[in-house]
Amino acid sequence: MTADDAAIDSRSQEFASAWAHHDMAENCRSLIQTAWNELGGSDLFGTWIGADDDGSGSIAVTVDWPPEAQELQKVAREFVEELHASLDDAVSIAEKIVSGSLTTPDNPARFPLCSNLDEFIAHDKRGGMAGLRPDHMQLLEAFQPFADDPAIDMSVNLVRRTMRLLSSVTTRSTNSEVVTVWAHSASPIVLVDTPQVVAGLTVEPAGRVVDAYTVARFRLEPAGPARHLRGNPQVALDIAFNAEPWPIDPNDTFALRCHQLLVVTAEVVRSFERSFGLRSTEVRDRNRGGGMPPSHERDTSTWAPVDSSAVPELEIALSESDLGLAVYRDGDEMIMIVNTEDGVFGRIVPQPVALDPDLRRGIAAENATLGAAARWGLPDFVLTPLTVSKSTATRELGDGTVIFGNRALAIQVKARDHPGPKPERERAWIAKNAAKGARQAAGSVRSLSDTPVSMTNVRGRSIKVDGKSLDWVGVVIVDHDDPPDNIAPVESTPALPIVVLLRREWEFLFDHLRSVTALGSYLHRIKGDAVAPGDHPGHYYELATADERATPNPGRLPVALGSGEQRFSYPLLPMEPASSLDEQGAAMFRQMLEDLATSPWDRPEEDRLTLLHLLDRQAVTERARVGRRMISLLRGASSVSREATRFDLRRYVFGEGDLQLGFGVCNKLSAHHREAFRRWVMLRHHEWTETLPSDGREDIWTVAILLTPRHDGLRPWDITVFAIYGVLEIDESDLEALDLLWNRPSAEINE
Structure with a gap:
């Protein structure tokens, strides 16, 4: 590991005890291998072979654990206990950071290991995770030992199997064996003197050696007492965890499983650190030049100093802006630049979250768009598309709806599957599809205004929607991997004002404001501004800067709240996330x-x-x-x-x-x-x-x-x-x- 890599993986002080348990587990893994190697020189294994008078026989391998084997079981149990303690500490620390020490000492927060979703939900209802944030609940659910699902990514199933193994081993009684001997890859040899011959030799599947393990079964012909029966099981013997899931092939070794347990446990701790901003999520780019600080030194949620003199076009853009604002584009990267009395500062507009590769791009983009609103806003305000019957067919009204108070957003998502290298062609595609989305949004609002309907929000609850009582804005989200510069604004329809954003901008604004009401109110505010896709971060900061520079208004409240009353004036659009x-x-x-x-x-x-x-x-x-x-x-x-x-x-x-x-x-x-x-x-x-x-x-x-x-x-x-x-x-x-x-x-x- 290089010094730079170590910096990226630096551990937080807040989660030091969780990492200490993880380090102890690392040490135990080495001790396990040492203890197993020391046992290899003893008379640990033996061979047994025999046949009945009817000619049926078998060859087996036996194990006779010496007293020294207790050291192997001891360090193996310590290995899994330290891993579990690391997970428990991570949850306990997260709860204390979020909620303080509000639980009684006799019922501390623990990392749940549930075999299915219903069990996880029941654990939550008992209050075992009540001190955590919703995103922590999602994190814990993602690392549960649920059964494999062929419909999801292989890496997710690998994590589930790894956590299922940890759950199985840690729930065994303290007196039970943590490791066992696993026999596999057998190619046995069985010999007998003539006139008998060995026929029908069948090798048994891989399995545990519990006192003895039958490697293969055979038949002697002709039947009768065996004449000088002898053989060699020729079977690979290794240690394995004495719990399901059992190894699936010869490459699924004990060493590999220990490595997987350590990796998954470390990732849980890192995920909690990231959730509190204690670990950078940026990928380092050692080849980047210019005036921006290296990506590992940047935080996408805050402003960082920028050397604008290294980028001449940026200096020009700042000088031409009355508010000292500019947008800097460098390949896929978009950076907001602001010129202040204390110097020039920049803030990254992150790339949108990755789409689900198992879904058609359009569907995946719709899910990501609604998911951002539910994650950074509230699932209750976000409604899934309504399917209606029309003539002999059915169709969906829009790609999603967001309702907050008496205001609403009618959402359409347009995804570009394979963008080409010609910017003018991509601009034409965006213009055409954004206009189509605007018409579709207007049609959805018209249909929802005909009569009240029941819709379902992302939390799965039915909501009655009376479209004609709501103040609507149509929102078209453009999902494009490489949007060109200088996209033209999209005109509103006669029936509905329209705002068109890149999916990247939609997520950026939601992450910045963390409120459906705040984000929706902003989109209603700019519905007549004709902002082009790609220009929204700059437009937001122009309005936010104007808000901040406006004359403070202590409010027009006609009521006095008492002797402790304080009056504040907040900008409608905050500069800081x-x-x-x-x-x-x-x-x-x-x-x-x-x-x-x-x-x-x-x-x-x-x-x-x-x-x-x-x-x-x-x-x-x-x-x-x-x-x-x-x-x-x-x-x-x-x-x-x-x-x-x-x-x-x-x-x-x-x-x-x-x-x-x-x-x-x-x-x-x-x-x-x-x-x-x-x-x-x-x-x-x-x-x-x-x-x-x-x-x-x-x-x-x-x-x-x-x-x-x-x-x-x-x-x-x-x-x-x-x-x-x-x-x-x-x-x-x-x-x-x-x-x-x-x-x-x-x-x-x-x-």
Whole structure:
């Protein structure tokens, strides 16, 4: 390994204990081989051969483990235990980074090893992984020892078999043998004196040598007592794990399986590190020149200094831009450049995620497009295509739909299978197919507006959609491996405004904003700007720069929130990506939305979507701070005396004047605490609406979330949500009671 390679594979301090267990496993692997070699010189194996008077016989190999073999079993068990400990530590560390120490010591987070998806789901429902983020759940599911699936990639099945082996070995009793002897590749020889001959020699399949293993069966002719029967099993003997899945061929050796276990375990730890930004995901390009820093020094989510003097055309582009912005293209790479008082900075616009090679490109591109919205936004807002009957045939309405509040996106995806080397031809293809996608999007909206229909979101739930009540924008996603420069803007249709983006840009904007509502609102904002595919990163940053330079507006809120009130002005479009502000805090905010999305629900699913959208309206720049505060409050609540009750509550009222969000933590939860929180929501909603003009109170929302730490190990916290819409009539006596409860000074109530 070179010094550069070592830098790429540098380990994080946060996951040091997981790597320590992995290193111990590496050491045990060497000790296993040493112990096995030392046993090779003893009288470990023997041969047995015999035949009955009827002429049927067999030849076998025997094993007689000496006392020294216990050392082999000991280090082999330590090998698998250290690997499992590495996985357990990785999960435990990830949970603590995400949620803090919110689980009881007697029920720590562990790496699950489940034989099928139902078992994995049941493990999740028991709360064993409740402290992790959704992407961590997907990671754990990907590394489960499920049965092989011929429809998926061979490498995935190899990982599954490797984890199945680890699961099988670690679940054996502590007194059982971890390794056994595996016999294979036999070509036995059996001899007998004349007049008898050996007929019908049949070699047995490879298998374990448990005391004895029959290598082959044969028949002597003529039948009768054998005359000087002798033979050699000529069979390969090696150690193997004493658990299924058994070796599948002679190349599937014990050494190979140890290597696979170490590689897969290390990849799990690395994946957790990457999820927290503790490990670079960029591929090093040692041949790159010019003014950009080497790729291993760049972070696709943040800005890095750039030496623009090394790229003359970049200097010209920056000088010609009123806002000091430019887009630098170098082959497949697209980089945003901004000129600031502190120097020139660049940020990479990453390539889109790889498409599923087993699917037709168009279908794979559609899946990737909706997948990006579900992964970086929320699956609840993303609806799969609706199949409708038309005459004697069926067709799909669009390639996907995204709905957030009273706004919607009608999505069409156009994928280029084999782009050619001529830019003008590729521009013509994009223009033709983008225009076709625009017409199709308009047709889908027209069909969805005819009558309300039921559609299914990516979470698998049925949603009623009334198209005529929604404000639509058509979005055409162009999937192209090598899009040319200078693509012309695509005109909107008379019936529907259209925005056309490269799939790369769609994913970039979603990753930057991490919110369906924020991304959808941006696309609605630019629907009349005629931005060409390939120009969206630059256009976004032009608007974001203008937002940032605009005169701060403290808001037009007509209500005072109390003595602790603070007023902020946020740019509508943040310059920094949402995840760069505070990855853990942003993940915690997303987790609260996930909790609401996955909790039991006894109301129409549309009501849940309404609340999710209102919470998703929280400013991108503030979401991470809310999440970080909730993490800190949960940690603090866990240490409050059980005899005391403490509420820590904070609310946000937005400049639009129609939404109030509340977030809080209480150290305990009962019916009384839940009722107290409900009354806090009622009081704050009433106080707010009372300050508004009478004609502006009907469309007002208050949505509040309360988290309460748990101590039973089932999950790290409980979530309680209350929402109020419109005018809330409260008589004087009830209002006095609410005021007495929540507007009195108290050390245990913190707003």
